[in-house]
Amino acid sequence: MSISTGKKPSAGDRHAPPSGVLERGLFLMSLFSMERPRLQLRDLAQLSGLDKATTLRALRTLAKWGYLERTPEGAYSPGPVNLRLASIFKATSNFIARLEAPISAISGRANQTASFFVRSRDDRVCLVRDHAFQDFRYFIEVGGTVKLSEGGAAAQLLLAYTEPEDDDARAAIRQAGHYISRGERNRHFASIAVPLFESDRSFLGAVTITGMAVDLDDEMLLGFKAMIGEEVAAASFTTA
């Protein structure tokens, strides 16, 4: 009753928990992140706003199927089944595996974080990521999604190449074949995003290099563009 009618002004319930057992279970899974890879019942119940007993039942089922596993201390963390599903996912989008080496090489040569994003409805999803030596806590993790409306170099570029309704700004981005952002999503960062095409010229997504704004002037970012082109060409992709 506390969900539909009552109000729980307790700490962590910014959003009301979803209704429906399956949705609640998936919601619980979504509470795990790189920053919080292990959570105990109490935390999950509080974060989700669900009753302890309800949370426990869901966690048990999730653990029974390997989506979660219990640590020796009794906390929960994502389990091995996710690996299985991730490898099936990778197999269905056949180009991800092919992109891993180029992204790694790009990251190494730029000594910055390199990523690959695709559009999924109104979000962008990070599918490949290599961190070089940077502190990665400010970034979206692999598989993570961000609303396109939140901006960023990758978002602008994805919109330019995939949005049905066109305008001058988007045409200009396509004309240039890249987009540079400065502090658009995070004040301290700058990025360049370039489009990635399959060998048959079909658009796949955006390759980006991101780093601290102080380290990267526009000239340097622009210089990365040719290098990205070289590296992805080794895997038969193109950037134009």
Place this chain on the structure above:
Amino acid sequence: MSISTGKKPSAGDRHAPPSGVLERGLFLMSLFSMERPRLQLRDLAQLSGLDKATTLRALRTLAKWGYLERTPEGAYSPGPVNLRLASIFKATSNFIARLEAPISAISGRANQTASFFVRSRDDRVCLVRDHAFQDFRYFIEVGGTVKLSEGGAAAQLLLAYTEPEDDDARAAIRQAGHYISRGERNRHFASIAVPLFESDRSFLGAVTITGMAVDLDDEMLLGFKAMIGEEVAAASFTTA
């Protein structure tokens, strides 16, 4: 009613579908595999034994949260969220990333499939795998689980090192520091499994090399043991 009382002797319902919405949803996810990465509503309903409407509702929720995505043709396949959870899983079991290079090297040097398994309750789970040039359809995929009771070199070795109740056979395996199987799970294959320890000597799981029995006599399999030791040592693991 068809689930609890009725009988559906149709094609693919070897097991009755689980009850509980969450469990049913997870069950649906488990129907995807490397061999069947895309399934449509009809297939999923039939394979699971669930009603079409029930299946549809679950699939919609799963897709809404990114666990599944729809192909242009309307079929379902595992979605990008699995990638996110897999990377969190990898981060929590920090040794997986460290093992990937050694497994790859072992596979290359033996020119056979190399894998790493851990025990999870009464199952073994494949966490790392490199295929060399073999046809991989006969093998468990990464993240895949198999009952320990089904045997195989890895299963025997995991039992020897993790089962609380000991017996002579298990003590002998620990004494030898390896286990060789021939046709135990599959008539045509042979494997050697060796234990993997963290640098502090805590047991992690089993490294195996598997190939066609005709190509691998016991002497050859035994010869791999030292090589495995060398390669994992490069990542500060040990095999004894």
Place this chain on the structure above:
DNA sequence: ACAGACATTTTATTAGATGAAACGGAAGAG
């Protein structure tokens, strides 16, 4: 021995899951 923090079980109540049937739309055959 007591208190506090968590995990787990129990149970009466009803929200919400279920599935048979009907509908709709697309593709193919005659």
Place this chain on the structure above:
DNA sequence: CTCTTCCGTTTCATCTAATAAAATGTCTGT
């Protein structure tokens, strides 16, 4: 072109199975 078939989707009366508050169990530290 109409008829048929095959799927996905919607609807709705029925009742299973999910819910949450409270009680109980299990630690840990004082």
